[in-house]
Amino acid sequence: MVAKKSICIVGPSKRFLSGISYYTISLANAMSVEKKVSVICFRQLLPTFLFPGRSHVGKNISNLNFSPELPVFDGMDYNNPLTWIRAYSFIKLQKPDVIILQWWTSSVAHLHLLLRLFAGLLNKPKIIIEFHEVVDPFEESILPIRLYSRIAGKLLRKNLDAYITHSESDKQLIAERYAIAPDKIHVIPLGLFDQYGGLLEENEAKEILSIKEDFIILFFGLIRKYKGAPYLIRAFEQLPIETLEKSRLLIVGEIWEDRKELLDQIEASPYSERITLVDEYVPDEKVSLYFSAADVVVLPYLRASQSGIAHIAMAFGKPVVVSEVGGLKESMAGYEGTFFVPPGDVESIRKAVLNLLGKSEYYESPDQKWDKIINRYIELIQSI
Structure with a gap:
C-alpha cells in the first residue's frame, strides 16, 4: 500500500548552511506528517577553504531543525569512507521504498552515486532526483569541474524513476540538456520559506x-x-x-x-x-x-x-x-x-x-504552504 511507503530524503546538512539545507529540512518535516521519512545529510561537502561561504561553515545560525522523531544520519563527508559505510548501514536499517536526491552542485555527485549503488545492493528503492539548478555557471566555467560534472551527472541521471524540478521552463531545459523524456520530469513548486516569524513594526x-x-x-x-x-x-x-x-x-x-x-x-x-x-x-x-x-x-x-x-x-x-x-x-x-x-x-x-517607494502596501502571500506541496510529492510517489 502507498500509505506504508517510506521515503529517504538526501540533502546538505546545516554545517554548510544554504537555501538547500533549509529546503531539505522543510521538505522532510512536512513529508513526515504523511509518510515515514528518514534523512541522510551531506556534512562536509568539499575542502572548507574552497567554499566561498567558509566564514559561516559549522556555525549555529539557523533555528530550523529536523523534527525530533525523524531518523537523521548527519552525515556523509566527501572524503571519509567511514561515513559512507555508516550511510550504507543507515539505508539498510531504514529500508526506504523511495529515495529523493537533492541536486544543486556537482561537488557531491560521487556521494549521490554511492547512495545509488548502496540502494541497488539492498532493497532497490525507487530513486528520484530533484533539480534545484540545471547547471551552476561557476562550475560550468572551470574545465576540470565541468568535465567531472558532466561525467558524474550522466551516470547519476541514467534510468532514474522520476525527476523533479520547480518550473516548466526548467523542465524544458533539463529535458533538452540531459536528454531526459519530458514525461518523466515532474514540476512541483517551491513551498514558502515562512519559518522566520512575523514582521516587526x-x-x-x-x-x-x-x-x-x-x-x-x-x-x-x-x-x-x-x-x-x-x-x-x-x-x-x-x-x-x-x-x-x-x-x-x-x-x-x-x-x-x-x-x-x-x-x-x-x-x-x-x-x-x-x-x-x-x-x-x-x-x-x-x-x-x-x-x-x-x-x-x-x-x-x-x-x-x-x-x-x-x-x-x-x-x-x-x-x-x-x-x-x-x-x-x-x-x-x-x-x-x-x-x-x-x-x-x-x-x-x-x-x-x-x-x-512610499506605498507601504502589504500583499497576501500565495497559497504555497508545505502541506499542499507535499500532496504533489505523494501523487508522484504513488505514480511510480
Whole structure:
C-alpha cells in the first residue's frame, strides 16, 4: 500500500548552511506528517577553504531543525569512507521504498552515486532526483569541474524513476540538456520559506538597524555575479534627488563572487553614503528584521531557476521587483506583489522601485504552504 511507503530524503546538512539545507529540512518535516521519512545529510561537502561561504561553515545560525522523531544520519563527508559505510548501514536499517536526491552542485555527485549503488545492493528503492539548478555557471566555467560534472551527472541521471524540478521552463531545459523524456520530469513548486516569524513594526526594525531614512530598498541573499547587484546600484543612483535624500539601499548577504568589483562600485558611487553593504550570511533571527524595514525587495537576477529569497519576500507580503527570467516568471506570476522587469535593464528597475517607494502596501502571500506541496510529492510517489 502507498500509505506504508517510506521515503529517504538526501540533502546538505546545516554545517554548510544554504537555501538547500533549509529546503531539505522543510521538505522532510512536512513529508513526515504523511509518510515515514528518514534523512541522510551531506556534512562536509568539499575542502572548507574552497567554499566561498567558509566564514559561516559549522556555525549555529539557523533555528530550523529536523523534527525530533525523524531518523537523521548527519552525515556523509566527501572524503571519509567511514561515513559512507555508516550511510550504507543507515539505508539498510531504514529500508526506504523511495529515495529523493537533492541536486544543486556537482561537488557531491560521487556521494549521490554511492547512495545509488548502496540502494541497488539492498532493497532497490525507487530513486528520484530533484533539480534545484540545471547547471551552476561557476562550475560550468572551470574545465576540470565541468568535465567531472558532466561525467558524474550522466551516470547519476541514467534510468532514474522520476525527476523533479520547480518550473516548466526548467523542465524544458533539463529535458533538452540531459536528454531526459519530458514525461518523466515532474514540476512541483517551491513551498514558502515562512519559518522566520512575523514582521516587526517598520519603525522598530529601522531603529534596531540604525536607519533614519524613510525609504528602504533591500537586496538580500548570497551575492553572486548572476544576481545582478550592480544593476540595482546604478538604478538607485538614478532615482530623483529628492527621493535619494530620503532613501537607503541595503545590500545584505555574503559575497561569493566579484567582491572587489562590488566594493569598488559602491565606493565610487556619488551616493555611497546612502548604500549599506552587510557582508554576512544572515542568521535566522535577523532575517525578519531586514524584511520588516524594507519598503521594496529587489532581485535583479540575470538568470535564475528559482529564488528562496523571493519565497521569503512573498511569505512576508513584501513588494518584489524581480527580473522576468527562468522559473521566476512562473513561481511569482500569481503573487500580486510581483513587479517584473527585464534582466539587466537599469531604467526599468529604477521606474519600478520609484513607483513603489512610499506605498507601504502589504500583499497576501500565495497559497504555497508545505502541506499542499507535499500532496504533489505523494501523487508522484504513488505514480511510480
